Amino acid sequence: MNTGLDVFVIGGGPAGLAAAISAAQNGLRVAVADCAQPPIDKACGEGLMPDSLEALEQLGITLDRCDTGLFRGIRFIGHEASVQAEFPCGTGRGIRRPLLHRLMAERAAALGVTLLWGARVSNIGQGEVALNGERLPCRWIVGADGQNSQVRGWAGLGAGSDHQRRIGLRQHFVLPPWSEFVEIYWSDEGQAYVTPISSREVCVALISRRRMVAFDSALAQFPQLWERLRSAPRGTGVKGAVTVTRTLQSVVRGKVVLIGEASGSADAITGEGLAVSFRQASALGQALATSDLALYAQAHKKIAALPHMLGRSMLLMDKHNWMRDRALRAFSRRPSLFSRLLAVHVGALRPAEFGISGILNLGWRLLTA
Numbered sequence: 001m002n003t004g005l006d007v008f009v010i011g012g013g014p015a016g017l018a019a020a021i022s023a024a025q026n027g028l029r030v031a032v033a034d035c036a037q038p039p040i041d042k043a044c045g046e047g048l049m050p051d052s053l054e055a056l057e058q059l060g061i062t063l064d065r066c067d068t069g070l071f072r073g074i075r076f077i078g079h080e081a082s083v084q085a086e087f088p089c090g091t092g093r094g095i096r097r098p099l100l101h102r103l104m105a106e107r108a109a110a111l112g113v114t115l116l117w118g119a120r121v122s123n124i125g126q127g128e129v130a131l132n133g134e135r136l137p138c139r140w141i142v143g144a145d146g147q148n149s150q151v152r153g154w155a156g157l158g159a160g161s162d163h164q165r166r167i168g169l170r171q172h173f174v175l176p177p178w179s180e181f182v183e184i185y186w187s188d189e190g191q192a193y194v195t196p197i198s199s200r201e202v203c204v205a206l207i208s209r210r211r212m213v214a215f216d217s218a219l220a221q222f223p224q225l226w227e228r229l230r231s232a233p234r235g236t237g238v239k240g241a242v243t244v245t246r247t248l249q250s251v252v253r254g255k256v257v258l259i260g261e262a263s264g265s266a267d268a269i270t271g272e273g274l275a276v277s278f279r280q281a282s283a284l285g286q287a288l289a290t291s292d293l294a295l296y297a298q299a300h301k302k303i304a305a306l307p308h309m310l311g312r313s314m315l316l317m318d319k320h321n322w323m324r325d326r327a328l329r330a331f332s333r334r335p336s337l338f339s340r341l342l343a344v345h346v347g348a349l350r351p352a353e354f355g356i357s358g359i360l361n362l363g364w365r366l367l368t369a
């Protein structure tokens with residue numbers, strides 16, 4: 001184990017590994033500890049939009065030679081109306097979480113990061129972490145320990161809002177992708193989204209406000225999708241996770257800083273969780289290298305703003321069936337509005353460019369659809 005560490009990262013999921021990679025890219029000595037063994041899996045839609053891939057490239061990781069699924073855009077499918085739009089530039093990719101985890105861990109190791117697996121951090125102090133009964137000194141502590149972050153509590157950074165919790169379930173189906181789009185099916189129970197993750201397999205994630213008793217009965221709430229998948233072989237067992245909409249008042253205290261879901265999150269339906277972590281990591285690496293965590297705090301706020309705004313809008317559609325139906329009808333009558341919203345979503349169009357006229361147009365169509 002390295003002594004004289006600059007950065008100790010608690011949690012070696014995507015956010016923790018991204019933070020470690022970025023800190024190492026900036027010349028810092030880094031260790032990561034995670035209580036799980038690699039490669040780490042997690043319930044996830046497994047989709048990386050073009051902007052997520054760009055943020056991953058900043059960390060020196062490309063997926064060109066990996067077994068992934070390609071998608072050209074997003075399709076919303078409702079009871080009565082559907083709409084689709086292509087990304088304004090680039091394509092997205094679906095990738096199994098363990099594969100993404102392996103690539104990220106390999107990149108971190110290649111940069112000289114010390115990786116400690118099966119290692120649970122039990123507390124933090126002034127410039128030290130407690131690991132397996134040892135106290136390890138470091139200059140900075142990064143809390144990347146996910147949704148139920150203990151580091152957040154230890155550092156007294158827990159204050160903030162906790163708007164909504166929803167349940168997510170995920171399973172893989174061995175079936176060639178039938179669409180070049182990530183399909184998001186909407187029902188009264190929630191959403192099902194389908195991401196191509198290779199030439200032979202799709203990932204299906206179900207998200208709902210209500211407890212789902214079993215994957216199949218929840219999937220049957222989307223009859224079109226159920227018909228297609230009911231007899232397809234399953235590639236994996238069912239995995240579950242909770243998605244929370246959370247904004248913290250602060251993500252930095254002294255020498256402790258939070259990243260990824262530990263630092264707040266937008267609902268999983270945005271499909272932006274990983275991209276947000278990668279962008280936060282790039283900002284954090286630079287801030288640590290200049291010993292100016294206020295820079296990170298500012299960047300964190302900016303990075304989180306758009307996914308939170310999009311998440312809130314999509315949760316309104318989830319909560320109010322009339323709004324969902326009207327929005328889907330409005331989009332299907334005017335697909336260019338959906339294309340422009342998708343462009344905002346992937347950062348190709350600034351919200352200001354969508355503009356008042358876009359909002360009024362959408363509002364009018366919602367009222368009249």
Ligand SMILES: Cc1cc2nc3c(=O)[nH]c(=O)nc-3n(C[C@H](O)[C@H](O)[C@H](O)COP(=O)(O)OP(=O)(O)OC[C@H]3O[C@@H](n4cnc5c(N)ncnc54)[C@H](O)[C@@H]3O)c2cc1C
Pocket residue numbers: 010011012013014015016033034035036040042043044045046047048052119120121122144145146147150167168169170205206207241242243259260261262268271272273274275277
């Ligand atoms: C149903 C669902 C679908 C989603 N779909 C998408 C999608 O399609 N695209 C997308 O970009 N995002 C998606 N997301 C969001 C994405 O999964 C998260 O943004 C991402 O997992 C956050 O990574 P993280 O590293 O912050 O947290 P995690 O992945 O939860 O990692 C935290 C790590 O910390 C470790 N840890 C915890 N406590 C300790 C401790 N005391 N000591 C050591 N280690 C510890 C854990 O073992 C874990 O490995 C989805 C989320 C859900 C729930």
